[in-house]
Amino acid sequence: MTGVIIFSYSTPPPQKIIGEASRIFYFHIPQAWICVIAFTMSMIYSIRYLKTRNIVFDDRAYEAARLGFLFCILATITGSIFAKITWGSFWNWDPRETSIFILLLIYGAYFALRGAIEVEEKRAALASVYAIFAFITVPFLIFVLPRIVPSLHPADSVVDSNLKFTMGATVRMIFFTSLAVFTAIFFWIFNLARRLHHINRLMLESED
Amino acid sequence: MTSPKTNAGLISKSFAVFAKDIRLELRSRYALNAILMFGITTLAVVSFSLGQSNLPPHLMAALFWVVMFFSAVAGLAQVFIREEETGTILALKLAAAAEPVYLGKLLFNFFLLTVMVTVITPLFFIFTDAQVVGIAAFSAVLILGVIGLCSATTLVAAIIAKASVKGALFAVLSFPILVPLLLTLVQATQKLFDNGAFDAVMTEMQFLLAYAVVMTTGSILLFKYVWQE
Numbered sequence: 286m287t288g289v290i291i292f293s294y295s296t297p298p299p300q301k302i303i304g305e306a307s308r309i310f311y312f313h314i315p316q317a318w319i320c321v322i323a324f325t326m327s328m329i330y331s332i333r334y335l336k337t338r339n340i341v342f343d344d345r346a347y348e349a350a351r352l353g354f355l356f357c358i359l360a361t362i363t364g365s366i367f368a369k370i371t372w373g374s375f376w377n378w379d380p381r382e383t384s385i386f387i388l389l390l391i392y393g394a395y396f397a398l399r400g401a402i403e404v405e406e407k408r409a410a411l412a413s414v415y416a417i418f419a420f421i422t423v424p425f426l427i428f429v430l431p432r433i434v435p436s437l438h439p440a441d442s443v444v445d446s447n448l449k450f451t452m453g454a455t456v457r458m459i460f461f462t463s464l465a466v467f468t469a470i471f472f473w474i475f476n477l478a479r480r481l482h483h484i485n486r487l488m489l490e491s492e493d
Numbered sequence: 494m495t496s497p498k499t500n501a502g503l504i505s506k507s508f509a510v511f512a513k514d515i516r517l518e519l520r521s522r523y524a525l526n527a528i529l530m531f532g533i534t535t536l537a538v539v540s541f542s543l544g545q546s547n548l549p550p551h552l553m554a555a556l557f558w559v560v561m562f563f564s565a566v567a568g569l570a571q572v573f574i575r576e577e578e579t580g581t582i583l584a585l586k587l588a589a590a591a592e593p594v595y596l597g598k599l600l601f602n603f604f605l606l607t608v609m610v611t612v613i614t615p616l617f618f619i620f621t622d623a624q625v626v627g628i629a630a631f632s633a634v635l636i637l638g639v640i641g642l643c644s645a646t647t648l649v650a651a652i653i654a655k656a657s658v659k660g661a662l663f664a665v666l667s668f669p670i671l672v673p674l675l676l677t678l679v680q681a682t683q684k685l686f687d688n689g690a691f692d693a694v695m696t697e698m699q700f701l702l703a704y705a706v707v708m709t710t711g712s713i714l715l716f717k718y719v720w721q722e
Contacts, residue, residue, distance in 0.1 A: 335718050390669040397665050401656035407722045411652050414715045415666065418648060421711045425673035425704055 309367050311459055315467035316360035317381075320388065323353025323471065328420040331413035343409035344482040345475075346416060347399070352475055354392040361385055384426050391419045503596070506589055510597025514572065515604065523575075524568040524605055532564035532613040540620035550686035553623045554679045560617065561638075562675060564609055569646045570663040572598045573654035591717035595647065599709070602643040602650075610635050627690035634681045634694060637701035641674045644708040651719045674704055 330346035333339075364382070365375045376382060398415055402408035518524060539556055548556070576582040585594060614635065617623065625631045646667050653662045681697035 387669050387672050390672075394666045394669055397662060398652065398656060401653075401658050401662055403657065407655060410718050410722050411655055414648070414718050415652055418711055418715060419670055421707060422645075422670050422673055425700070425707075428673075428700070 309363055311463045312467075313360060313363040313367055314460070315464045316356050316363060317385070318464060319356040319467055319471045320353055320360055320385070322468070323349045323356060324388065324392075324420070326475075327353060328416050331416040334409055334413045335417075338406075340405065340409060340486075341483070343413065344486075345479055346413060348475055348478040348482065350392060350395055350416070352471060352478070354389070354396070356471070357385060357389055357392060361389065387426060395419070503593055506593035507596035507600065510585075510589060510594055511600040511604075514597065514601040517575070518601070518605075524571040525608060527571070528564050528568035528605060528609045529612055531567040532560060532609060533616065535560045535563060536613060536616055536620055543621060547622050550623075551679075551683045553621065553686050554682035556621075557617055557623070557682055558638075558675055558679050560613065561610070562642075562671070564613065565606055565642055565646070566664050566667065568605055568609075569602055569643075570650045570653060570659065572601055572647070573650045574659055577654045586720070591720040592713060594720065595651075595713060595716040598651075599643055599647045599712075602647050603639065606639040606642055610639055623686055625685050626688045627685055627693075630689070630691040630694055631682075631685050633691075633698060634678065634685065634701070637698060637705065638674070638678045640705040641678075641701055641708070642671070644705045644712060645670050645674065648712040648716060648719065651716060655719070655722055670708075674701070677701060677704070 327346045327349040330342045330349060334342035334346060364385070368377060368379075368382070369375045372379075395412060395416060399408055399412050402411060539560060573582075576585060589597075618625075646663075649663065649666045649670065653659050653666060656662055677697050677700050681694040681701070684693045684697075
């Protein structure tokens with residue numbers, strides 16, 4: 286991570302027209318990527334919970350959602366700053382901005398639902414159902430949004446239409462290292478949270 | 494899992510649940526009153542503030558669905574909350590399996606929203622200057638919209654009936670799920686207010702249909718987990 290931060294500032298900016306500000310993309314894209322991974326993981330653990338009724342899976346779904354929410358906020362903030370500099374305003378209702386906004390709403394609704402139910406098993410089951418149900422709507426969003434407003438996001442920032450990398454070698458190296466490091470950090474925190482939950486459960490059991 | 498014997502009676506059982514809810518609703522008319530009063534009030538506010546000004550179609554379409562969405566939210570959650578509050582949910586659990594209950598409630602919500610649409614839509618045209626040429630296409634979009642709204646919100650209603658703060662939670666949980674539906678409905682309605690006919694809204698109608706089918710299927714698969722709690 287330290288390496289990524291140092292190199293992302295010491296090498297020339299990745300995009301000539303935007304200049305210095307384009308360095309933010311080393312952080313913005315990995316964060317958005319984690320958002321999607323976390324949301325998917327949360328859904329998969331929800332399905333596994335409903336299948337097995339093992340409360341451990343609900344803990345994991347919850348932790349994945351919590352981390353996903355954090356990265357979602359980070360991606361929204363970095364994206365918003367980036368948007369102000371490149372497109373002139375903090376918020377434009379570009380399709381991806383809209384979808385991350387809806388993702389934030391879904392996460393918010395998920396936590397609101399969890400907060401409103403006292404009994405643990407009930408909370409786990411209902412929250413799992415909602416997580417899965419909300420995930421089903423994602424394909425519709427992907428279909429419907431780009432038809433309403435044209436995207437300002439470049440489609441060719443990572444790969445172009447021929448699936449060739451569009452970045453220079455240095456930029457590419459820093460970008461993919463950043464992606465890998467962010468993913469590693471996500472799984473590391475996720476693992477810590479998972480173990481903490483596990484220990485808490487063991488303690489509760491031994492108290493009983 | 495359901496045996497072949499119960500499968501055969503699925504439709505009749507669903508209708509039994511539906512008929513029971515209709516009978517209850519006709520006695521109290523609670524959900525219908527809530528929906529209609531809410532719709533008429535918001536519509537009146539919209540009409541007052543518009544005055545004689547002529548809005549462009551896209552604003553008209555957005556206003557129309559804002560009125561519809563909030564009126565629907567006012568009453569749709571009732572189907573399951575009522576069962577929870579009167580304590581009849583245990584009896585219903587004994588009497589029927591998850592699928593017929595879900596389908597019955599879905600039908601009942603569909604009935605509520607159909608009444609809402611048939612009352613509010615003419616009033617909307619009276620109060621505002623909106624006009625549609627393709628009435629058939631407009632009705633089709635309305636029906637698909639109503640089906641989409643029910644298919645997505647009935648499961649959410651079942652979820653929030655178990656939670657402690659019911660009313661506020663329903664809108665919070667439904668909105669993110671309904672966003673793709675509402676955006677498409679607004680888009681289709683805008684085209685129709687702009688003198689479009691069937692051809693203009695074909696893709697939107699396909700989308701609405703797909704949404705309703707997927708959400709209903711998802712709900713049927715997931716409902717039993719909610720129902721068991």
